[in-house]
Amino acid sequence: MRYISTRGNAPALSFEDTMLTGLARDGGLYVPETIPTLSHGDIAAMAGLSYEEIAFRVMRPFVGDTFTDEVFADLIAKAYAGFGHDARAPLVQLAPNHFLLELFHGPTLAFKDFAMQLIGQMFQEALSRSGKRVTIVGATSGDTGSAAIEAFRGLSNVDVFILYPHGRVSEVQRRQMTTPTEDNVHALALTGDFDDCQARLKDMFNDFDFRDGVRLAGVNSINWARVLAQVVYYFSSAISLGAPHRPISFTVPTGNFGDIFAGYIAKRMGLPIEKLVVATNQNDILHRCLMTGGYVTDSVIPSISPSMDIQVSSNFERALFDAYDRDGAAVSQLMAELKAGGFHVSQGALETLRDIYASGRVSEEDTSAMITDALARTGEVLCPHSAIGVKVAEDHQGATPMVTLATAHPAKFPAAVKDATGHHPALPPRMADLFDRPERVTRVENDLTDLEELIRDRISVGTHQ
Numbered sequence: 188m189r190y191i192s193t194r195g196n197a198p199a200l201s202f203e204d205t206m207l208t209g210l211a212r213d214g215g216l217y218v219p220e221t222i223p224t225l226s227h228g229d230i231a232a233m234a235g236l237s238y239e240e241i242a243f244r245v246m247r248p249f250v251g252d253t254f255t256d257e258v259f260a261d262l263i264a265k266a267y268a269g270f271g272h273d274a275r276a277p278l279v280q281l282a283p284n285h286f287l288l289e290l291f292h293g294p295t296l297a298f299k300d301f302a303m304q305l306i307g308q309m310f311q312e313a314l315s316r317s318g319k320r321v322t323i324v325g326a327t328s329g330d331t332g333s334a335a336i337e338a339f340r341g342l343s344n345v346d347v348f349i350l351y352p353h354g355r356v357s358e359v360q361r362r363q364m365t366t367p368t369e370d371n372v373h374a375l376a377l378t379g380d381f382d383d384c385q386a387r388l389k390d391m392f393n394d395f396d397f398r399d400g401v402r403l404a405g406v407n408s409i410n411w412a413r414v415l416a417q418v419v420y421y422f423s424s425a426i427s428l429g430a431p432h433r434p435i436s437f438t439v440p441t442g443n444f445g446d447i448f449a450g451y452i453a454k455r456m457g458l459p460i461e462k463l464v465v466a467t468n469q470n471d472i473l474h475r476c477l478m479t480g481g482y483v484t485d486s487v488i489p490s491i492s493p494s495m496d497i498q499v500s501s502n503f504e505r506a507l508f509d510a511y512d513r514d515g516a517a518v519s520q521l522m523a524e525l526k527a528g529g530f531h532v533s534q535g536a537l538e539t540l541r542d543i544y545a546s547g548r549v550s551e552e553d554t555s556a557m558i559t560d561a562l563a564r565t566g567e568v569l570c571p572h573s574a575i576g577v578k579v580a581e582d583h584q585g586a587t588p589m590v591t592l593a594t595a596h597p598a599k600f601p602a603a604v605k606d607a608t609g610h611h612p613a614l615p616p617r618m619a620d621l622f623d624r625p626e627r628v629t630r631v632e633n634d635l636t637d638l639e640e641l642i643r644d645r646i647s648v649g650t651h652q
């Protein structure tokens with residue numbers, strides 16, 4: 188299995204090199220050269236298997252010879268052993284034909300743990316074989332950062348720097364990133380929004396002196412391994428609802444387009460997914476694009492669903508690559524236009540995208556109302572992101588069973604949940620002292636040179652400031 192860049196101008200890589208490389212050297216994102224498929228019989232045979240067994244069968248064809256079967260199965264087992272639910276990703280029925288896929292039973296209470304816990308294991312295995320050391324830099328609107336820190340804290344061959352937008356993450360998210368005490372963890376609060384954090388991260392990857400000098404690695408959904416691990420729960424949930432014998436639709440609270448793109452990969456692998464519905468908050472560039480064809484950036488507006496406060500949606504590039512028949516030059520042209528403010532998707536590519544994806548946008552008021560309403564109707568306490576998903580799913584519900592992804596635990600966003608329900612959602616007991624732990628964070632400006640200097644200094648000193 189080899190991986191190629193969406194911009195068509197970078198070397199094809201193995202799974203291991205793709206995972207450790209992050210962004211392709213032409214600025215593009217890696218995707219598999221061909222997408223392996225599972226037959227109707229292969230999928231039917233997964234009924235009744237554990238999450239870990241399904242994970243192995245779904246991901247194995249993508250991993251090539253990076254890990255033996257035995258090692259890969261062991262890494263999967265270790266990755267999910269710490270989850271707080273035996274099913275790992277349990278389904279809850281909200282209405283006769285509508286199900287909630289709870290993805291928040293991992294250590295940091297968001298769906299990011301599914302991929303990050305596995306990537307942590309895979310990085311350790313690969314780095315211990317090669318004896319190399321890497322510097323992970325991540326950009327976060329709140330959840331990727333805490334999941335990455337949890338997965339890599341204390342590892343001797345990794346430093347992890349997380350850029351988050353100062354004042355624009357929830358207090359729980361911030362404390363998850365600023366309270367770990369390990370020397371290899373560096374939380375950086377940047378003046379700006381998530382798009383600024385992600386843009387500086389991509390600038391670092393495109394600065395080859397810096398990239399090679401610090402051995403830069405990425406664990407955002409830039410990294411193909413992130414997307415891959417997220418494919419699994421589309422299979423596990425659809426199979427438990429009767430796939431491959433009947434089709435299923437999914438609604439996905441969306442920002443950087445990684446999670447819903449994983450659903451697209453599941454569909455391409457043969458899972459009968461009827462529709463993938465993009466659910467956005469008021470930062471609705473994806474919804475506007477699917478409606479009009481115009482992908483035009485706007486400034487990020489802070490919302491009560493801060494993890495989705497994103498306007499430049501990184502993985503949309505992967506969707507465009509396929510919608511443009513894998514024409515890297517066409518994607519490069521679109522990305523150049525994006526730098527100047529935006530682009531228009533061609534009619535053919537837009538029709539392809541609309542065959543796969545539908546979309547909806549939810550206002551702040553409707554998000555809050557849905558948290559209130561869902562509690563009254565179903566007894567579920569939703570986080571604001573999941574509430575956006577449920578609202579859009581209800582607007583798109585047809586005869587096909589609908590699964591909405593619940594992407595975070597409500598206790599990560601207590602203010603929004605309390606406003607809507609009157610109740611303060613409790614953190615799990617193991618995190619009960621989160622607000623008593625001392626915080627450690629460095630304030631940084633949105634300046635590439637300064638950021639690179641800080642990272643170089645920290646690595647060469649080898650201690651946390």
Ligand SMILES: Cc1ncc(COP(=O)(O)O)c(C=O)c1O
Binds near residue numbers: 298331442495594
């Ligand atoms: C809680 C939550 N929901 C939804 C999303 C959006 O997911 P994606 O960026 O993969 O579209 C994020 C951030 O990624 C998130 O943290």
Ligand SMILES: N[C@@H](CCOP(=O)(O)O)C(=O)O
Binds near residue numbers: 328408494495
């Ligand atoms: N919502 C994310 C934003 C980064 O997304 P990623 O999937 O590319 O890591 C976050 O919580 O950080």
